[in-house]
Amino acid sequence: MSFxxxxxxxxxxxxxxxxAVALAQAGADVTMVWHKETALPSGLDLxxxxxxxxxxxxxxxGAIAGRSPIMRAVVDFAHGGGHVLGVCNGFQVLTETGxxxxxxxxxxxxxxxxxxxxxVVSTEQSVFTSRYGKxxxxxxxxxxHDGNYVATPEILAExxxxxxxxxxxxxxxxxxxxxxxxxxSANRRVLGMMPHPERAVDARHGGTDGRGVFESLAAVLGAxxxxxx
Amino acid sequence: xxxxxxxxxxxxxxxxxxxxLKPDEYQRILDLIGRVPTLTELGIFSAMWNEHCSYKSSxxxxxxxxxxxxxxxCGPGENAGIVDIGDGQALVFKMxxxxxxxxxxxxxxxxxxxxxILRDVFTMGARPIAAMNALSFGDPSHPRTxxxxxxxxxxxxxxxxCFGVPTVGGELRFHAAYNGNCLVNAFAAGLAEADAxxxxxxxxxxxxxxxxxxxxxxxGVGGATMASAEFDDTIEEKRPTVQVGDPFTEKRLxxxxxxxxxxxxxxxxxxxxxxxxxxxAVEMGDKGNLGIRLDLEKVPVREEAxxxxxMMLSESQERMLMVLRPExxxxxxxxxxxxxxxxxxxxxxxxxxxxxxMMHGEVKADLPLKALSGEAPxxxxxxxxxxxxxxxxxxxxxxxxxxxxxxxGRANLASREWVWxxxxxxxxxxxxxxxxxxxGIVRVHGTEKAIAFTSDVNPRYCRxxxxxxxxxxxxxxxxNLSASGAQPLATTDNLNFGNPEKPEIMGQFVGCIQGLxxxxxxxxxxxxxxxxxxxxxxxxxxxxxxPTIGAVxxxxxxxxxxxxxxxxxxxxxxxxxxxxxxxGQSALLAELFGREEGLPPPVDLAAERRNGTFxxxxxxxxxxTAAHDLSDGGLAVAxxxxxxxxxxxxxxxxxxTVTPTGWxxxxxxxxxxxACRPEDAAALEAAAQDTGVPLTRLGxxxxxxxxxxxxxxxxxxxxxRHGRALAKxxx
Numbered sequence: 001m002s003f004x005x006x007x008x009x010x011x012x013x014x015x016x017x018x019x020a021v022a023l024a025q026a027g028a029d030v031t032m033v034w035h036k037e038t039a040l041p042s043g044l045d046l047x048x049x050x051x052x053x054x055x056x057x058x059x060x061x062g063a064i065a066g067r068s069p070i071m072r073a074v075v076d077f078a079h080g081g082g083h084v085l086g087v088c089n090g091f092q093v094l095t096e097t098g099x100x101x102x103x104x105x106x107x108x109x110x111x112x113x114x115x116x117x118x119x120v121v122s123t124e125q126s127v128f129t130s131r132y133g134k135x136x137x138x139x140x141x142x143x144x145h146d147g148n149y150v151a152t153p154e155i156l157a158e159x160x161x162x163x164x165x166x167x168x169x170x171x172x173x174x175x176x177x178x179x180x181x182x183x184x185s186a187n188r189r190v191l192g193m194m195p196h197p198e199r200a201v202d203a204r205h206g207g208t209d210g211r212g213v214f215e216s217l218a219a220v221l222g223a224x225x226x227x228x229x
Numbered sequence: 230x231x232x233x234x235x236x237x238x239x240x241x242x243x244x245x246x247x248x249x250l251k252p253d254e255y256q257r258i259l260d261l262i263g264r265v266p267t268l269t270e271l272g273i274f275s276a277m278w279n280e281h282c283s284y285k286s287s288x289x290x291x292x293x294x295x296x297x298x299x300x301x302x303c304g305p306g307e308n309a310g311i312v313d314i315g316d317g318q319a320l321v322f323k324m325x326x327x328x329x330x331x332x333x334x335x336x337x338x339x340x341x342x343x344x345x346i347l348r349d350v351f352t353m354g355a356r357p358i359a360a361m362n363a364l365s366f367g368d369p370s371h372p373r374t375x376x377x378x379x380x381x382x383x384x385x386x387x388x389x390x391c392f393g394v395p396t397v398g399g400e401l402r403f404h405a406a407y408n409g410n411c412l413v414n415a416f417a418a419g420l421a422e423a424d425a426x427x428x429x430x431x432x433x434x435x436x437x438x439x440x441x442x443x444x445x446x447x448x449g450v451g452g453a454t455m456a457s458a459e460f461d462d463t464i465e466e467k468r469p470t471v472q473v474g475d476p477f478t479e480k481r482l483x484x485x486x487x488x489x490x491x492x493x494x495x496x497x498x499x500x501x502x503x504x505x506x507x508x509x510a511v512e513m514g515d516k517g518n519l520g521i522r523l524d525l526e527k528v529p530v531r532e533e534a535x536x537x538x539x540m541m542l543s544e545s546q547e548r549m550l551m552v553l554r555p556e557x558x559x560x561x562x563x564x565x566x567x568x569x570x571x572x573x574x575x576x577x578x579x580x581x582x583x584x585x586x587m588m589h590g591e592v593k594a595d596l597p598l599k600a601l602s603g604e605a606p607x608x609x610x611x612x613x614x615x616x617x618x619x620x621x622x623x624x625x626x627x628x629x630x631x632x633x634x635x636x637x638g639r640a641n642l643a644s645r646e647w648v649w650x651x652x653x654x655x656x657x658x659x660x661x662x663x664x665x666x667x668x669g670i671v672r673v674h675g676t677e678k679a680i681a682f683t684s685d686v687n688p689r690y691c692r693x694x695x696x697x698x699x700x701x702x703x704x705x706x707x708x709n710l711s712a713s714g715a716q717p718l719a720t721t722d723n724l725n726f727g728n729p730e731k732p733e734i735m736g737q738f739v740g741c742i743q744g745l746x747x748x749x750x751x752x753x754x755x756x757x758x759x760x761x762x763x764x765x766x767x768x769x770x771x772x773x774x775x776p777t778i779g780a781v782x783x784x785x786x787x788x789x790x791x792x793x794x795x796x797x798x799x800x801x802x803x804x805x806x807x808x809x810x811x812x813g814q815s816a817l818l819a820e821l822f823g824r825e826e827g828l829p830p831p832v833d834l835a836a837e838r839r840n841g842t843f844x845x846x847x848x849x850x851x852x853x854t855a856a857h858d859l860s861d862g863g864l865a866v867a868x869x870x871x872x873x874x875x876x877x878x879x880x881x882x883x884x885x886t887v888t889p890t891g892w893x894x895x896x897x898x899x900x901x902x903x904a905c906r907p908e909d910a911a912a913l914e915a916a917a918q919d920t921g922v923p924l925t926r927l928g929x930x931x932x933x934x935x936x937x938x939x940x941x942x943x944x945x946x947x948x949x950r951h952g953r954a955l956a957k958x959x960x
Contacts, residue, residue, distance in 0.1 A: 011477070011480070011481050011484070011568060011569070012391065012477045012480055012481075014391075014392070014393025014480065014656055014657075015393075015656060015658075017657070017658075018656070018657065018658040021658065022658075036567075051656075052391075052393060053390075053391040053393075053476070053477060053480075055477065056391065056475070056476070056477025056478075057391075057477075058477070111383070111651050112383075112386045112387075112390055112651050112652070112653070113650055113651065114390075114649075114650055114651070114652060114653045114654055114655065115650050141655050143390070143653045143654075143655060143656065145390075196655075198658065199655050199658050201658075202658065204661050204672065204787055205655070205658050205659060205660055205661060205672070206655055206658070206660075
């Protein structure tokens with residue numbers, strides 16, 4: 001069931017280790033990829049963009065990271081059908097590159113918020129969520145200052161119409177439109193989410209409700225089913 | 230040499246006073262160097278000899294503290310203290326104040342306080358794994374309080390969250406005595422290999438002195454001197470002395486330092502904190518019995534035309550000084566290039582006892598190095614025992630449930646979730662117990678071991694009786710660790726007081742030191758690091774004496790961690806005794822009646838040790854499902870907090886002998902509430918009997934009410950008041 005995952009490391013990433021641990025727990029063979037690299041290691045099944053403050057994020061979160069050398073390679077990887085998971089700052093970076101639509105604004109309450117939040121799995125139709133039941137309620141930690149998802153009515157309609165909202169908050173902690181916590185790309189192979197599933201893979205820390213994401217990935221990527229699809 | 234000391238202004242009395250140097254201290258400088266100092270030299274002396282850096286008023290008393298023990302790898306005197314946590318691993322930790330800057334500029338003051346303490350930890354080769362902060366503010370209704378709290382909390386979060394260290398505990402208190410001086414005490418702990426710890430002592434002559442990290446600007450020039458003075462109405466003018474934090478650079482600096490340390494290039498390392506380049510360079514030379522020469526034109530700067538004076542006194546953040554092995558220079562530079570940080574050789578170690586500051590070939594300062602720290606003034610300040618507190622008049626009789634309901638919504642007892650939800654408490658994915666319990670617990674990554682962290686002090690007790698107050702702070706920390714299942718290991722102290730030149734303030738300091746020293750010795754919790762913050766006064770009004778204790782404990786296995794939440798049906802016991810219910814200086818009197826009267830409760834250190842050992846032993850035997858220490862608000866508040874933690878009601882019986890007010894709200898020490906499954910009750914009772922520990926069955930967990938004697942209140946009513954109070958007051 002092994003699959004090959006690359007975890008990007010920006011100088012201000014701080015959830016890179018947590019992401020690597022969660023992926024490895026699900027059976028991934030993990031390589032850390034420094035942001036100054038211009039190419040991804042060959043043969044990756046997944047690129048994970050971890051949480052943190054990629055370049056300090058004093059201005060617009062993820063803006064500088066979105067234009068870093070490695071992200072050009074990630075965009076090509078995604079356009080070639082590769083799987084990409086962006087969590088928290090990783091989600092912000094993905095919207096900056098245009099791989100995912102919309103933007104993440106400052107939380108409505110204007111404060112950083114960290115707590116365990118209840119989510120609804122809005123679709124099980126993806127390589128990231130197949131192990132959850134549709135409508136399942138899970139508890140996953142959040143920790144962000146800029147997680148307030150905004151998009152035009154057209155984009156929201158498209159996301160809803162194409163079943164591309166992966167997770168919704170039961171009670172939005174940040175003012176996100178439509179309670180959106182995570183969305184999929186049009187080809188369903190790129191997921192960006194503000195909650196941290198990698199912080200919920202251990203009964204001793206944050207619970208185990210985040211495991212579904214990594215087990216879903218392992219089930220599909222590990223089997224190589226979608227590689228050739 | 231003197232004639233080449235160039236073009237600096239004449240030293241006048243005003244200039245000397247502006248540098249915070251007393252006339253006799255200036256005379257000491259003249260005697261030491263045998264001539265009038267240059268301005269740069271005056272600045273260097275002022276930086277090294279101010280209270281903040283020299284500990285000149287406190288040193289005499291700090292020496293009396295217990296600092297050693299089999300668990301201690303490094304005691305006070307280095308950047309942080311270090312204890313052994315087994316398996317070749319060490320915990321590096323310290324607490325430090327950033328009070329004055331935080332009052333002047335709350336966000337940046339608090340942020341750079343966090344930055345400073347994190348640097349102290351990773352300078353020694355440890356990756357930070359936990360942070361706490363102990364905050365004291367003025368009355369919630371004071372016009373500045375709300376903005377100060379919001380700014381400080383946002384600043385702490387802004388720095389720690391970006392850096393990527395989980396904040397797992399702390400304190401928040403409000404009292405009118407802090408109206409003009411808030412306290413921001415930041416704690417950090419890091420994990421290192423016991424055989425890979427880095428110290429500040431330079432060694433070897435002609436070794437390169439290397440500057441690393443952010444560039445030097447004019448920010449913070451004179452900050453340490455500012456932090457050693459009282460405030461008055463010119464405070465707004467002091468804002469330029471507050472530094473600006475850049476957690477992103479700090480994060481890179483940490484990664485680069487830890488990476489560099491692995492290469493074997495580092496001989497010694499010192500972070501630039503208070504008094505920046507001056508203090509760090511002197512420290513390295515002094516500890517290594519070497520001189521240092523610096524060539525200031527090589528220092529990376531971000532402002533033009535900086536003078537030697539400004540460069541030596543700048544407190545720009547996120548900077549380090551290292552002495553490197555010359556043969557490793559290229560390797561070291563490559564690491565810093567990778568992280569896009571400045572790396573510059575700015576000087577070298579020299580054999581003679583000399584601190585030589587050059588700029589473009591001109592001598593800017595030429596001083597005996599050892600004298601800068603070794604000859605710093607030291608005072609045996611006169612002190613008097615503080616006046617006895619006002620006597621405890623008649624004690625009011627309260628209806629316990631009504632009083633509890635009121636207390637739980639007061640700013641000092643309400644839930645702190647509004648604060649800690651603004652901190653990342655879970656980054657690094659090892660937080661086994663987040664803030665809100667007796668202690669925060671963090672797993673040692675990749676092991677089953679864990680470390681517990683707590684921060685405690687009751688300043689009201691300290692003012693009423695400094696010695697008891699000092700003892701109680703340590704005893705409460707010991708209880709919080711024990712109630713979390715951890716073996717207490719060691720402490721760091723952050724001593725916040727008013728003006729030590731006043732004998733009654735000095736008396737508070739001396740009394741608190743004596744109390745906490747006695748308790749640390751009796752409870753085997755040596756003090757391995759610390760910080761003193763004096764002159765916390767505004768217009769002559771001092772803060773409450775606030776010797777914050779940060780303490781750490783070890784859990785050999787996470788299986789030993791105990792929470793505060795009993796399960797439905799568990800029995801609830803009191804460990805310890807309640808002779809009459811001590812109400813002097815209690816939260817009940819202070820919060821509900823505005824009365825701060827009487828002596829604080831006495832502290833029986835032998836009972837603390839015995840009862841704490843019992844709780845830990847019973848827990849290790851699997852007999853305890855939840856535990857909580859009794860402190861502010863006594864039995865009633867502790868019971869309510871357990872019910873809130875579990876979401877399950879609790880009922881506590883009245884005492885046959887003690888009045889309900891004393892029983893439910895007295896603050897007698899050495900007490901815990903513990904819960905156990907009914908089937909374990911006999912074993913728990915037998916264990917208590919065998920060890921001579923007083924254990925009384927008080928009630929049980931269950932239902933949806935908090936019941937005190939015959940009356941009760943719905944848990945959800947308390948939860949609502951307790952949970953929302955701070956957001957209402959401060960949000």
